[in-house]
Amino acid sequence: MPDNNNNDSVAGAAACKSSHWLHRYRSFLVDPGTLITLSCGILLILAVISDPGGLYHGEVHEGGSILYLAAALLGSSYIWWSALQGIRERDFTADIPVSIATMAAITIGEYAAAAVVAVLLLLGGLLEEFVAARANQSLESLSCLLPDSVTVRREGRDLTVCLEEVRAGDMLLVRSGERIAVDGEVVSGFASVSQAAITGESLAVEKKAGDKVFAGTLLEVGAIEVLVTGIGSETTLGQIRTLIEEAQAHKPPIERLLNRYAKIYMPTALIAGALLWWWSGDVMRAITMLIVFCPCVIVLATPTALVAAIGNAALRGSLIKKGATIEALSNVDTVIFDKTGTLTAGKPKLLKIEALGDIPHDKLLKKAARGEKFSEHPLGRAMVDEAKSRDLDLVDPQLFEPLPGLGIRASVDGEEIFLGRINSLEREGIFVGQDIKERAESLEATGCSVILLAAGGRTEGLFVFEDELRPESHNVVQKLDELGLDVVIVTGDNRASTERVASRIGVRELFFEKMPQEKVQIVKELQSKGRKVAFVGEGVNDGPALAQADVGIAMGIAGTDVAMETADIGLLSDDLSKMPHLIKVSRKAIKTIKHNLAFSLGVLAVAVALTVPGILTPVSGALLHELSSIPVILNSMRLIAYGPKV
Numbered sequence: 001m002p003d004n005n006n007n008d009s010v011a012g013a014a015a016c017k018s019s020h021w022l023h024r025y026r027s028f029l030v031d032p033g034t035l036i037t038l039s040c041g042i043l044l045i046l047a048v049i050s051d052p053g054g055l056y057h058g059e060v061h062e063g064g065s066i067l068y069l070a071a072a073l074l075g076s077s078y079i080w081w082s083a084l085q086g087i088r089e090r091d092f093t094a095d096i097p098v099s100i101a102t103m104a105a106i107t108i109g110e111y112a113a114a115a116v117v118a119v120l121l122l123l124g125g126l127l128e129e130f131v132a133a134r135a136n137q138s139l140e141s142l143s144c145l146l147p148d149s150v151t152v153r154r155e156g157r158d159l160t161v162c163l164e165e166v167r168a169g170d171m172l173l174v175r176s177g178e179r180i181a182v183d184g185e186v187v188s189g190f191a192s193v194s195q196a197a198i199t200g201e202s203l204a205v206e207k208k209a210g211d212k213v214f215a216g217t218l219l220e221v222g223a224i225e226v227l228v229t230g231i232g233s234e235t236t237l238g239q240i241r242t243l244i245e246e247a248q249a250h251k252p253p254i255e256r257l258l259n260r261y262a263k264i265y266m267p268t269a270l271i272a273g274a275l276l277w278w279w280s281g282d283v284m285r286a287i288t289m290l291i292v293f294c295p296c297v298i299v300l301a302t303p304t305a306l307v308a309a310i311g312n313a314a315l316r317g318s319l320i321k322k323g324a325t326i327e328a329l330s331n332v333d334t335v336i337f338d339k340t341g342t343l344t345a346g347k348p349k350l351l352k353i354e355a356l357g358d359i360p361h362d363k364l365l366k367k368a369a370r371g372e373k374f375s376e377h378p379l380g381r382a383m384v385d386e387a388k389s390r391d392l393d394l395v396d397p398q399l400f401e402p403l404p405g406l407g408i409r410a411s412v413d414g415e416e417i418f419l420g421r422i423n424s425l426e427r428e429g430i431f432v433g434q435d436i437k438e439r440a441e442s443l444e445a446t447g448c449s450v451i452l453l454a455a456g457g458r459t460e461g462l463f464v465f466e467d468e469l470r471p472e473s474h475n476v477v478q479k480l481d482e483l484g485l486d487v488v489i490v491t492g493d494n495r496a497s498t499e500r501v502a503s504r505i506g507v508r509e510l511f512f513e514k515m516p517q518e519k520v521q522i523v524k525e526l527q528s529k530g531r532k533v534a535f536v537g538e539g540v541n542d543g544p545a546l547a548q549a550d551v552g553i554a555m556g557i558a559g560t561d562v563a564m565e566t567a568d569i570g571l572l573s574d575d576l577s578k579m580p581h582l583i584k585v586s587r588k589a590i591k592t593i594k595h596n597l598a599f600s601l602g603v604l605a606v607a608v609a610l611t612v613p614g615i616l617t618p619v620s621g622a623l624l625h626e627l628s629s630i631p632v633i634l635n636s637m638r639l640i641a642y643g644p645k646v
Helices: 003-017 032-050 062-088 095-107 111-145 236-250 257-280 283-292 296-315 323-330 339-343 361-371 378-389 422-427 434-444 473-482 495-505 516-528 540-548 561-566 578-611 618-641
Strands: 149-154 157-162 171-175 183-194 205-207 218-230 318-320 334-337 344-355 399-403 407-412 415-420 449-455 458-469 486-490 509-511 533-537 551-555 569-571
Touching: 032 062, 032 111, 062 095, 062 111, 095 111, 171 183, 257 283, 283 578, 296 318, 296 323, 296 578, 296 618, 318 323, 318 578, 323 551, 323 578, 334 339, 334 516, 339 344, 339 458, 339 495, 339 533, 344 361, 344 378, 361 378, 361 407, 361 415, 361 449, 361 458, 378 449, 378 458, 415 422, 422 434, 422 449, 434 449, 434 458, 458 495, 473 486, 473 495, 473 578, 486 495, 486 516, 495 509, 516 533, 516 540, 533 540, 540 551, 540 561, 551 561, 569 578, 578 618
Parallel strands: 334 486, 334 533, 486 509, 533 551, 551 569
Antiparallel strands: 149 157, 149 171, 171 218, 183 205, 183 218, 318 569, 344 458, 399 407, 407 415, 415 449, 449 458
16 A cells, blocks of 8 residues: 555544544533533632631621622532432432532521532532543544555555445455554455454464454554455444443443432431421521531541542552542452453563574574564564664674565575464475474464574574563462452453463463453453452453443553543553552542541531530531541541552
8 A cells, every 4th residue: 555545544543632622522611510610619719819718717708708609609509400300310419418518508608618518519520520521532532543544446446545435345455554444354465463452462463365354453564455344333443432332321320428328318417407496496406407417527528538549549650530430449359351461561572492403592593583673573573672682783684575474584694594483484395394393383382472493494493472471460460369359361362372371370260362342241241240340451452341340440551542541540650560559548448438427427416416405506516517527637638648658
């Protein structure tokens, strides 16, 4: 394909990434909830600037009073509307007791308190809406895996057309460095294709006539003609997008701890206030009862702990997108890992060299690396990298000829060499002894890749490669096991390589050669058995499973945009050793929330006891609540320092 097509593809990807954020998030920015929250926040800031003392005592200056009241009414009105909708739908959330609290505070003139409570609640909701809007944008980034234009062979002519013009039955020509834009079948040619984005396979796959190819995969070396069998939503890539959308739409929302308390707390507050009014005949006592029942402290009990836990994770290299994720993570009992790029580095490494004669290993590697110096194949690059690490002098070969689907032919110091797999050597007429053949096959059966070096028509050595295991993988699995979690591997890679990794890190439950839709099904099956699942991955093919899992965790550096924005948590340093700490801090956060709630309920009991005989007034009741929030905040802040320092 002409170079301009490749440039078009690059330009298309750049355009996807450079979309203006105002355009991308327009629907989020013009949402009524967003506008009300921002307006309420601005009014509160202006009120604080005008009269900062209003935050610390009930007496405010006239100008500040108006601004505090405006912020309180604007913010509270949205919460009241939300609470009303909840009552209509019999969904008793924290909005209802917060509504009671703000109404009571406004009634007694505590405008600043009402404004602060309203803004805090609205900001929490705003952040979650932003995360949701961001996740939706991840679906758009899938289109960046496809070129804007392709080469179609029609009536004996090669035509460059827009991807939208391609139809099933067309014949596409795809060359080195280009992405395959459709699902199809190879009609002619040979190529090495990286399918990591779709299947998760760690190494490129050789494609020849009769083999299937997938949209979004990268043709690394070679050229093929592809008969189009699927386009757009009909492709495997299109199905991945559909799976992510369905998973996000049907994933049950996490019932927050605060909302569970609200279902009991709200009717109790109303009944207590009504009974006290009926018994005493004093409306001020009833108002005081509603104020002491005001869930300000209880409202603080949860978010302060969650914010502290999020801060703790951030300081240690993990980005938790929303507080509800911490509650979900604390309940996780099963962790599913993708293999390629997650447990492994996602690129081949030269494991060992086996000489078939008395040739020194360095001499053998130098010869092979010189031959592969200009190669684009991952195994060839791994040879070159290893040679450079040994400070071997890699003079350019006199001849370099890539043979798509077969290997490479080169001339080194006047000697013709050939590098490829067993079947490639045999096709070139190079004799491969039965013992060499059996040795190579036994190595490949363990999940390794084997390349043979032939010089002068004679096999001289074997080069054994493996997908490099992340050094922390084994320790992480061990620590998760100690925490009582089941660890599972689910990957699109082959059985041999999966079993090799699983045996090295101590994982007994594994699934291999799974397509994205099959990964989702495995997550669903585990969830149907009552298991709470966290899925850890990094590729486009992991996107649907990340969305379906109770908690999705993406590798931040190695991870694709789709994985990062679909996931609930991002590991910013691609360090799996953060996983056990994330589990621990989430569990600690929930314990802290429960302690906060227990303290808040204790203060409530004292306040109620003092309200019934009329000892507490509305003002003193509000003051008691303000003072009781201090221990709750301090207790939550302890979470920031929890765990090992970095």
